[in-house]
Amino acid sequence: MIDLRLVREETEAVREACRRKRIEVDLDRLLQLDQKSRELKFAYDEKRALQNRNSRDLGKAPAGEKAELLAGLKTLSEEVKALEVEQKEVLVELRKLHLLVPNLMDPAVPRGKDDTENVEIKRWGSPRQFAFAPRDHVDLGLSLGILDIERATRIAGSRTYFLKNEGALLELAVLRFAFDHMIRKGFSPMLVPHLVRTEAMEGTAYLPGGEEQAYRSERDDAWLIGTAEVPVTAYRMGEILEDSELPSLMVGMSPCYRREAGTYGKDTRGLYRIHQFQKVEQVVICRADVEESAAWHQRILQNAEEILQALDQPYRVVNVCDGDLGRSQVQKFDIETWMPSRRAYGETHSASRFHDYQARRLDIRYRDSEGKVRHCHTLNNTVIASPRILIPLLENQQQADGSVVIPAVLRPYLGGLEVIRPR
């Protein structure tokens, strides 16, 4: 969440962020509640101090005076309690609104209504020109015997799939390759809880707002994660880190569950939009320094690009526009990989930076070199998400005979397999 001081002191900037991100929050009400809560806090503290003093005196007062003191204290006690109740009510409503206030954006964030107006800032490689009619990943997957969507749908519903044989192994290979790449970069590998508490979802800013997108086990008050970002970022929740522990570099791998509510009829074919996938995710927790976190943003973007380059997949990077930015993000770069069947670049990676927005919600702080306690900055980016990445991988690597060439970097993870051939 945003620093309330920003809302107080730079109200117009916050209002502007609401407008640009298309988020409606009653800032006036929020400011009013903020003011009210400080007044109540002051009144409460005063009264409470008096009560504490008098209560202490009562203990050592002579017996004759006790009755009188006690009577006064009883009414004081009532008043304190009333103030406490009022204060709590205000705080509850305040927090509710506070959680909805969007983060401010980097000046470099372009303006636009939705993802169609994201601004391309880089291209690597070029879409392959086929000398034959290329097939899409579903056809390829079926004929190679590595994918089964029809049976999955029968037993698990829409947007599900089986990966089989080399398909299953290919996914594991891609994940492990990505994981290893990040470990070489100094990130600590993490396998994480897939079911998390509301605090973790709220802390990473998926809640409130993302209720429809997440699976939930109501009777256990648990949510299935939509990304390892949630448990990995929340890992040090509530802690004060030492300056020497930063930056904290972590790479998590987990299955990801998404309900995809409201997307009926969209991307219905194949593996593009599905309820469950696996992802390797990089997370950085660094000092509260705008320059430093911006530099990390570039670094984690670069890390992901290295993966695609190693896999020889054409891609582009877009600077995500305000209308497509999330509530919590300062800036976001998406990487889109060329997908022949879509005749377009499709999103495969998403690199976000949050400043202290998540850290404030998760209450992750650090003691800086001067001993001052501050909230950290957090960032994250996809390293690889599968099976979506299998779409370009299969489609771009296909040959006229229907076989698919395995990129060289993955072969060691597949026992040296070079080509997947039709059965």
Add this chain to the structure above:
RNA sequence: GGAGAGAUGGCAGAGUGGUCGAAUGCGCCGCAUUGCUAAUGCGGUGUACCCACUAUUACGGGUACCGAGGGUUCGAAUCCCUCUCUCUCCGCCA
């Protein structure tokens, strides 16, 4: 799933209704002592918020926090309830 025990400051560990933000030990920081190190002595050592003052973070006053939330009481780390977590035993199990 059943039975029991527990959760206190960076750590260990006292405290069972008032002067307890909390003994003591360790750790850490400062000072003193000291050829160096060690040892010793003295002092300090949580976080958040509010108020006052001021060059807005130094100093001062106050409030809250002893797993979380609620209750009893003039007053709760201490008593009661709920929840979470940890440990032990039994059962079950990948």
